[in-house]
Amino acid sequence: MTKIEETIPAHGGKLINRLATTAERDEFMAQADKLPRVQLDERATSDLVMIAIGGFSPLQGFMEQDDYENVVDNMRLKNDLPWSVPVTLSVTEEVAEPLKEGGWVRLDDANGRFIGVLELTQKYRYNKTHEAVKVYGTDEDKHPGVKVVYEQGEINLAGPIWLLQRDDHPLFPKYQIDPAQSRKLFLERGWKTVVGFQTRNPIHRAHEYIQKCALETVDGLFLHPLVGATKSDDVPADVRMRCYEIMMDKYFPQNRVILAINPSAMRYAGPREAIFHALIRKNYGCTHFIVGRDHAGVGDYYGTYDAQLIFDEFEPGELGITPMKFEHAFYCKRTEQMATSKTSPSSPEERVHLSGTKVREMLRRGELPPPQFSRPEVAAELAKAMHR
DSSP states (O other): OOOHHHHSOOTTSSOOOOBOOHHHHHHHHHTTTTSOEEEOOHHHHHHHHHHHHTTTTTOOEEOOHHHHHHHHHHSBOTTSOBOOSOOOEEEOHHHHTTOOTTSEEEEEOTTSOEEEEEEOOEEEEOOHHHHIIIIISOOOTTSHHHHHHHHSOSEEEEEEEEESOOOOOSSOGGGOOOHHHHHHHHHHHTOSOEEEEEESSOOOHHHHHHHHHHHTTSSEEEEEEBOSOOOTTSOOHHHHHHHHHHHHHHTSOGGGEEEOOBOOOOOOOTHHHHHHHHHHHHHTTOSEEEEOTTTTOOTTSSOTTHHHHGGGGSOTTSSSSEEEEOOOOEEETTTTEEEOTTTOOOOGGGEEEOOHHHHHHHHHTTOOOOTTTSOHHHHHHHHHHHTO
16 A cells, blocks of 8 residues: 555655654753743644644744745745745744844743743744735734734744643543644555545534535545634634534544544634645645635635635645635525535525524524534534533
8 A cells, every 4th residue: 555654745745743852851841940931822832833743844943034024925935835824923022132043942831831942043023014914915903813913023033943742632632633643544544535624613514515525536534623723703612523523423424534623723814824724734644625615714805715716826736735626505495405506406595505604693593503504413512502
């Protein structure tokens, strides 16, 4: 059998591992009280983890200025490798000022726990508005991704990192499957083609339909809900995961689907984030990636299929993962099944359009979504969560 590690190389050719060895960890811990400290917020903490486990391969740390500027302007690292979203550690001038380039910086999580080390190679200023417009397509601070950029510090700290230890996820330890493990699982199952699915929303029938359509053409489905930082009005990760557990138990073929968590944070960068999400799944070992309607979008900032069109800006094979582009799925009253405009003969009046927003609105009114919207067990789980 052809090894999946060879047929699906990580982005850049090698899966990065920045987990400190026991000896490295002991060395860093011995200097814990002498190192200057930077406290990370939730997003920076998840970025640190994603770099360390190889989810952001080929990044070995937070981006230096050349990479940062090239990614913002051209969607490429300075070596021309496609990369669409900057991964930076931004701090205030007060925090940055005493830090010396060439030195080590202690990275603490939001609770003040020593979790990582940065070898500081660069400190540099950047233009927040320019980043907002290029990456998010808007300079409005109503956009949640832009708001984060505007609120973060003025100086980026760059350099390779070490994660001192990989803790079990507090809520989903059994679904914490890192890239090295997912690749091994795909290999053990004999999957040569694997499609990844990204979501920050509870699963509804439109999701299920496109996942199963994709599964008809590949060996395996990698369900990969994002559990890092999201907007305050998004459905909490624990609720979303329970919905997926129900689906796995009742509605998916167990031997052809793997459910795992994606610990990264949402940027809400629409088309750019669709590329970013695809490259992450490539690092996890996926050969294909589902791109649906308004992927990683928010509000009306992006066109319905902009996140699909952006893949055409790269040469075939350049990204190293194949996008599977799906139109908006709906329930067709005429054929009494899920469909898209590609397969349904129905008129607009015969189509029941599904969306996470509609489901949330119904639940807030105390209504259970109809079976055309959501599997009944999932609807019940969501209703219970809305009123807890």
